[in-house]
Structures are given as C-alpha cells and as structure tokens.
Amino acid sequence: MNNLMSGKNVVVMGVANERSLAWGITKSLHAAGANLIFTYRKERSFQKLSALLFEAEITPLLVVSCDVSDDASIENAFLEIKQKVGKIHGLVHSVAFAEKDELHGEYVDTSREGYLLAQNASAYSLVAVAREAKKIMTDGGSIVTQSYLGAERVVKNYNVMGVAKAALEASVRYLAEDLGKYNIRVNAVSSGPIRTLSAKGVSGFNDILGTIAEKAPLRRNVDQSEVGDATLFLLSSLSRGITGEVLHVDAGYHIMG
Numbered sequence: 294m295n296n297l298m299s300g301k302n303v304v305v306m307g308v309a310n311e312r313s314l315a316w317g318i319t320k321s322l323h324a325a326g327a328n329l330i331f332t333y334r335k336e337r338s339f340q341k342l343s344a345l346l347f348e349a350e351i352t353p354l355l356v357v358s359c360d361v362s363d364d365a366s367i368e369n370a371f372l373e374i375k376q377k378v379g380k381i382h383g384l385v386h387s388v389a390f391a392e393k394d395e396l397h398g399e400y401v402d403t404s405r406e407g408y409l410l411a412q413n414a415s416a417y418s419l420v421a422v423a424r425e426a427k428k429i430m431t432d433g434g435s436i437v438t439q440s441y442l443g444a445e446r447v448v449k450n451y452n453v454m455g456v457a458k459a460a461l462e463a464s465v466r467y468l469a470e471d472l473g474k475y476n477i478r479v480n481a482v483s484s485g486p487i488r489t490l491s492a493k494g495v496s497g498f499n500d501i502l503g504t505i506a507e508k509a510p511l512r513r514n515v516d517q518s519e520v521g522d523a524t525l526f527l528l529s530s531l532s533r534g535i536t537g538e539v540l541h542v543d544a545g546y547h548i549m550g
C-alpha cells in the first residue's frame with residue numbers, strides 16, 4: 294500500500310493538533326506515498342502542524358492559510374496551490390464550527406446567527422472549496438469530508454451541528470452529481486465519536502464513548518487511524534466506483550436502534 298497514492302497531490306484542510314482527524318488522515322496518506330498540501334486557519338494550528346510535520350519527518354509540498362468561511366480566502370488559497378503545485382488529485386475537508394453555547398440544551402433555542410454560522414463553516418464551506426478544487430483537479434480526483442451520526446439521527450446536545458452535517462451530507466450527493474462528469478468523486482466518512490479538540494465543544498461527549506463501547510457491534514470505539522485509512526480508501530483508486538456515499542467508520546454503531 295506504500296505506493297497507492299504515489300504521484301498524487303492531496304490537499305488536507307483541518308489539522309489543528311495531533312488529535313485531529315485530519316492528522317490521522319495525513320499519516321495514512323503519507324504512508325501511501327501522497328504529496329501533501331495543508332491549509333490552516335489559526336496561527337496556532339499552523340504552529341502545531343509545522344511541529345507535527347517536522348516530528349513525523351513529513352515534508353509538505355505547501356502550507357497555506359485558508360478561512361473556509363471566507364470566499365476570497367478560499368480563492369486565494371487555491372490560486373496559490375495552482376501556482377505552486379499545479380494540479381491536485383484529492384481534497385480532505387475536515388473543518389467545522391458551531392458556537393459552543395449552541396451545542397447543549399434544546400435545539401429549539403438555536404439562534405438564527407448560530408444556525409447560519411454552523412451552516413456556513415461546516416456545510417457551505419464544502420461547496421465553496423469543491424468549486425475551487427474542481428478548477429485544478431484536471432485529471433479528475435476525489436473529495437472527502439467528515440460527518441457524524443447526528444446528521445441522520447437525533448444525538449442529544451449535537452443540535453445545530455447535526456443539522457449542519459445533514460446539509461453537508463446532502464451537499465455530498467449534489468456535488469457528486471455535478472462533478473461526476475469531470476471524473477471527480479465526492480464522499481463522506483461518518484466516524485464514531487473521537488476525542489479531539491473540537492469534541493470538547495459538544496456537551497455530553499464523555500458519556501457517549503462508554504455507550505459506544507458497550508453497544509457497537511465491535512464493542513469498542515474507533516480512532517483517528519481508522520478514519521485515516523477509510524479516508525485514504527475513498528481518496529484512492531480502490532474506491533473508483535464510489536461517489537455520493539457516506540461511509541460509516543464507527544465500529545458498526547449506526548446499525549443499532
């Protein structure tokens with residue numbers, strides 16, 4: 294598998310620290326021989342990413358700033374990628390945001406501002422990024438985003454992010470339809486709960502890990518490496534017949550009532 298992604302340029306958005314899903318994905322892609330481009334929003338994330346890459350002896354093709362809530366920022370980032378790398382074959386969208394105070398209590402109390410912010414950062418961002426990525430995916434390619442079961446079913450406290458992820462998963466299907474004619478595939482990985490910096494923003498996160506370990510068919514939780522390998526699969530030619538799909542990497546938990 295160490296040459297599955299040889300010669301492939303892949304953009305990874307959303308490495309915040311060593312616990313990030315995007316960092317697990319990075320390690321899987323690197324092991325498969327991919328050339329990596331990273332985007333980051335916060336300076337802190339850039340510092341963490343730089344340290345992680347040095348420690349893992351991964352030399353990136355490029356590291357660029359990109360705020361996925363800002364169209365100009367996305368356009369500038371992909372212009373720089375086009376100028377310095379040329380074409381890309383894969384894109385990992387692993388970014389989302391909602392106000393912490395909208396991630397507990399009752400969904401009925403969600404503010405209009407909080408709802409739009411979650412949609413903007415977590416769902417529309419894929420549409421804007423896919424539009425720019427398409428322009429430099431001239432050999433075709435694969436786009437993978439990250440979702441969670443709360444998009445499909447009510448998960449207490451996930452609230453406004455659940456509705457944003459529902460929009461994200463529907464966007465995966467509509468983007469798959471639009472981009473298929475350019476041989477660009479669009480899919481999502483829906484992972485079980487994993488302890489990341491973002492997970493700290495969702496009330497009740499700690500309680501749910503225990504439930505998964507008890508009830509999931511595999512009787513355990515999943516980790517970043519399993520999300521990394523499933524995302525690598527969806528980015529690689531091994532999934533060339535798959536698009537518009539949501540692949541659950543959750544120890545089977547989603548099949549349980």
Ligand SMILES: CCCCCCc1ccc(Oc2ccc(Oc3cccc(O)n3)cc2)c(O)c1
Binds near residue numbers: 391396441448454501
């Ligand atoms: C009770 C639900 C437990 C399972 C939640 C699994 C999960 C964990 C993290 C997820 O990603 C985010 C990303 C941003 C986000 O918004 C945040 C995160 C930290 C602080 C803050 O102000 N907002 C919340 C969750 C996500 O979409 C899903």
